[in-house]
Structures are given as C-alpha cells and as structure tokens.
Amino acid sequence: MPRLVRDRLTWVIYVQLSLWCYFLYGFGPVAPLLRDELHISRTLASLHGTGFAVGGIVGGAVIPALTRRYGRHRLIWGGLILVSAAAVGMFAAHHLALTLTFATLGSFGGSLLVNGVVAALTEHHGTAGPAAISEANAAAATVGLVAPLIVGLTYSAGLGWRVGLVLVVIPTALLAFFAGVRVPEPLARTGSDGRRVRGLPGTYWLAATSLFATGSVEVCLTLWGSDVLRAHAGVSAGVATAAVSTMIAGMVTGRLVGGRLLLRFRPTRMLLAALGVSAAGFALFWSATVPWPAMAGLFICGLGVGLHYPLGIGLALAHSDGQPDLAAARASFAVGISFAVAPFALGSIADQVGPHTAFLLVPAFLLLSAVVVARLERATLPPVPVRAVEPV
Template identity: 80%
Template sequence: MPRLVRDRLTWVIYLQLAIWCYFLYGFGPVAPLLRDELHISRTLAGLHGTGFAVGGIIGGAILPALTRRLGRHRLIWLGMALVCAAAVGMFGAHHLALTLTFATLGSFGGALAVNGINSALTDHHGAAGPAAISEANAAAAVVGLIAPLIVGASFSAGLGWRTGLVVMVVPVILLAFFARVRAPEPIPVETTDGRRHRPLPRTYWLAFASLCATGSIEVCLTLWGSDVLRSHAGVSAGVATAAVSTLIAGMLAGRLVGGRMLLIFRPTRVLLAALAMSLAGFLIFWGATVPWPAMGGLFVCGLGVGLHYPLGIGLALAHSDGQPDLAAARASFAVGIAFAVAPFALGALADTVSPHKAFLLVPVFVAVSAVAVFRLDRATLPPPRVDPAVVVPDKPGRGGSVEAP
C-alpha cells in the first residue's frame, strides 16, 4: 500500500490550490446576481462559464511551452498572481465585457497554477500521487466551502459580492512571502523521432472524456444550482447563493473519505461509486420543492462530485506515459470544453423551458462519464493470477504437467 508523506512542500501546494478554489467557488454562485445586476438573460450570464472555459483552454494550450521556459515553480506562482489580478479587477467591473474579461483572466491563471500543482504532486508523491491530489482538493474544498458563505454574507450585508471575493489576495501575498520551498521541475522526455513529447495513450483519452463530462456536472451545479434553489425550492437570492456551500461541504466530505479509499481500491472503481452517489444526490435535489431537502440533495451530490475531478485528473496523469505536464495541459481542454459548453447550453435551455427542466442535462453527463470510466477500468484490469503449481498442457498428449499434490 503506498504511503502519503505530507512535507512542507505538500502543505504549500495544498494552500495554493485552496486559494484558487476560493476564487473559483466564490465567483461560481454569483452568476444569478450578475444577471440581476447587469439586467441580462441567463444565456448571457452563462457566458461567464464560457469565459472560464476560454481561459482554461488557452492556459492548457500554452502550458507545455511556458513550463519549458519558466519552469514549474515559477509557472505556479505566475498563475496565482493572475488569479489575484482577476479578483482585484472584478472589484471595479460593472459591465458584462469587463466581468467576462476578468473571469477569463482568472481562469487562465488558475489553469497555469492547477496544472502545475497536479503535476508537482504526481512527481513528488509517486504512487501516492492520486491520494495526494484527492487530499489537496479536500483542503481546497474547505476554503471553497466558506467562499460562497463569505460572498453571500458580503452581498446580504450590502457590501456587494465583490468585497467577499477580493479578500483572497491577502493570503496569496502572505504565502508568497513566507513559502521557502520549490515545486519539483519536470523530467525531460526523450523521444526517438526528435519530437518534444510522445503521443498520449488511448487510455488517457478515456480519462479525458470522463473529465469533460464530470466538469460539466460541477460547473452546472456551481453556476446554476442557486438559480434552481430560487426558482423551484423557494429560497431567497442571498440564501441561495450561500446555500451552494452545501454542495461544497459534500465535496469536502467526499474528498476526505476518497483520499483514504484511493490507498485501498482502484481509482476507476472509486470514481464509478462517486458517479452513482452524484446521481442519487442530484435526483433528491432536483425533485425537492422546499429548501431543506433540496440542500440535502446538494450535499449528497457533493459527496460524489468532490471526487470527480481529483480522480479524473489522477487517472489522466497516471495514463500519461510518463508525461504528467503534457497530460495536465491536455486535461485543461477537457475542463475548458465543459466550462464552455455546459453552462451556456444549460442557461440557453433554461431560458426556453425553465432552469429546473434544463438541469436534466446533468444525468446525461453522469452517464457519459460512467461509460468512459467503465471502459477505462476494463482496459486496465490486471491480468488474472496463475497458480504456479498448476500448468495446463497446450494440447492433450503433448506434455505439460498437472497440479502438484
């Protein structure tokens, strides 16, 4: 059984990821507030998810080149600085073009930081890498849990949601000043034909497909879950914004348990169980017409959703053929596609049929991920164990032996 050793570098990386998740989950539930503030449709408000997607895709596209030029350590800190710049810029943004710009900038910075973080954890912890990634995301979920609460409380107190978002800059400055460790740099990949990298194997692309589908689930719930609470479960705007924390609370619990499970069970099996949990929680949330069952369903859904990304990215990096930075960069495309297509499609559908009915897209995404993970599990099953005391002859009468007495 692999052993996870948490040294100083590990804790610094955990904090970096947690600060990014404050921005991600703090900004996620404000889409309905922006819709009211800017007097725009749900379709246009959903473009903020598209902005997140564009930033992530651009970050993934240039990540390999930036990693070679800057190194992994400086790349992570560059990403953190850009996320802070986005939070500060959002504070003064009161036009759709500006909020979209800073959402894109924040996502771009987040893509640089997160992909560097995942690769660093994989290289630093080896076989315990998936467990480290899951635990890092659990630590991030702790901060993500309080982010909507702070943003919602700031909005309800009349300070505006932007005040609750911009406070993330302070811990970044403190961490940058006091951190005295460096992330491990990538090992150059040797190829026989002179290319910079080898093609990623087929099993990687199954993990990629799962990441795309599970990313769609998470972004739909974080961006539009509060809207369903308002329109179908009768929750007020401020409370609905803060209530997204129930989803993140479930994600935190799921990641804490999942990190231990990954040291015992195959990641594909744990992910299939997580998808089943997500579907069960979603059905409770979707069918509820009063606040508490709806929020309880979000919590149950979060138990599964919390494991989707760490397990998906862990599987992608594990099937990278020794190229974790390349795999992380390509995985940004999966997350970017999810952020680009899912919230915009759900918002457009919600404008047509209602947010509640539009949310039936979520079970479709669950099914797509489950198929990809099941195929990955079958493709990577270990060969059957053969008892060395038993030799089966190739053909009768041509030698061989039988079981030893």
C-alpha cells in the first residue's frame, strides 16, 4: 500500500493552496450581497462566476508556456501574489466593472497556483499523489471553512464583507518570509513508453468532463446556495452567507476521510460513491423549508463535493500519459468553463423562475459526471483473463 510522507515542502504546498481557498470560499457566498449592494439582477451578479471562469480559462491557456519560461516555483508564488492583489483591489471596488475585474484577476492567480500545486504533489509523492492531493484539498477546505464565517461576521458586524476577505494578505506575506523551500520543477515530458508526448489520451478527456460537471456543482452551491437558504428556508442574509460554511465543513470531513480511503480503493469507484452522497445531500437541502434541515443537507452534500475535485484532478493527471503540468493546465479549461456556464445559467433561470427551481441544474450536473466516470471506470478496468477450455 502506498505511504504518504509529509515533508516541509508538502506542508508549504498545503498552506499555499489553503490561502487560495480562503479567497475562493470567502468570495463565493457574497454574490447575493453584491446584488443587494450594487442593485443588480441575479444574472449580472452571476457574472462574477463568469469572471472566475475567464481567469481560469486564460490561465489554462498560458500556464504551459509560463511554466516552461519561469518554472513551477515562480508560477505558484506569482499566482498567490495575484490572489492577494485581487483581495486588496476588491476592498476598494464598489462598481460592477471593478469587482468583475478583481474576481477575474484572483481566479487567474488561483489557476496558476493550483496547476503548479497538483502537478508538484503528483510528482513529489508518486503513487501516493492522489492521497496527497486529497489531503491538500482537505487542509485548504479547512481554511475555506473559516472564510465564509469571517466574511459573514464582518458583514453582520457592520464592517462589510471586504474586511474579512482582505485578511488573506497577512498569512501570504508571512508564508513568503518563512517558507524556506523550493517547489520542484517539472520532469521531462515523456509518455509511458518513454517517447516524447504531443497530446493527451482519450481517457483524460473523460476525467476532464467530470471536472466540468463537478465544478459546476461546487460553484453553484458556493455562489447561490446562500440565496436558496434566504428564499426557501427563511434564513437571514448574514446567517445565510456564513451558513455556506456547513457545506465546506462537510468538504473538509470528506477529504480527510477520502485521503485515507484513496490508499485502498479505486479512484473511479470512490468518485461514483461521492456523487451519490452529494445527490442525497442536495435532495435534503433542496426540499427543506426551515434552516436546520437545509444546513444538514448542505453538510451531507459537502461530504461528496469535497472529493469531487481531488478525485477528478487525480484521475486527469493519472491519465495524462506522463504530462501532469499539461494535464493540470487543460483541466483549468474544464473548471473554468464550469465557472462560466453554470452560475450564469443558474442566475438567468433564477431570474425567471426563482433560485429554488433553478437549482435543479445541480442534479443534472451530478448525473453527467456519474455517466462519464462510469465510462472511465469501464475503460480502465483490467481485462478479465480468458480461461483455456480443455478439449473433451
């Protein structure tokens, strides 16, 4: 059984990813607050998700060239600096054009960081790479759990949500000063047969499709979950913003447990199980008309959602034919497109029929992921040996 060794480099990578998730999950539930503050429709507010998508898509396009030119180490730190700059910019932004700009900048920085982090963990930990990615995301989700709470508390206290978001700058500066390690640079790009590789195999694109679908689920829940709590479960604005942390608490739990299980079970089967848990949690969340069952549903949903990305990106890198950096960069397209399509579609539908009915898009995305993962499972199962028949 593979063994996960957590050295200093591993812990630094965990913290780097966690700081990005603070910004991501801290900003996620403020879309309804921005809608109220800027007096815009849900459709326009959902453009912040589109801004995140654009940043991720642009990142996926330029990351391979930037990695070759500057290396992983500079790319990760450059991404973290851009995330901090976006948080500072958002602090002073009170116009839709500016909030969209800084959302896009933060997402671009996050895509640079995430690409380098997952590729580095994959190469650094070898067969234990998927477990390391899951654990890294568990650590990141733990920090993400705190972010909506802080943002919700600062909003409820009259300080505004921006005060909570900009706090990410302080630990970023401290980590840069005390880290003391370098992220390893990419290995030579060769396939499993030792030849130079020019493209990604077909099974990789199945994993990428799952990343699109599960990314759509996560962004819909983080951006608009609080709106459903307000509209259907009777939760106040400040409490609904902080209540998104219940889903992130589930994500932390799912990733901590999943990191251990990944050392024992096939990732495809674990992902199918996680999709089933998410569907069950969503059903409870969507049908609840009072706060506590809705929050319980979010927690259960988070148990499954927490494993969607770690398992999906792990499968994508495992099927990259020895090209983890290229695979992670192209996965940014899948996640970026999900950030562009899903929240905008949900926001547009919600303006017509309300957020509760519009949220039925979520189980549709879960089903899409289940279909492609089941196909990936069949495509990668070892062949059944054919027993020779003795002549009579």
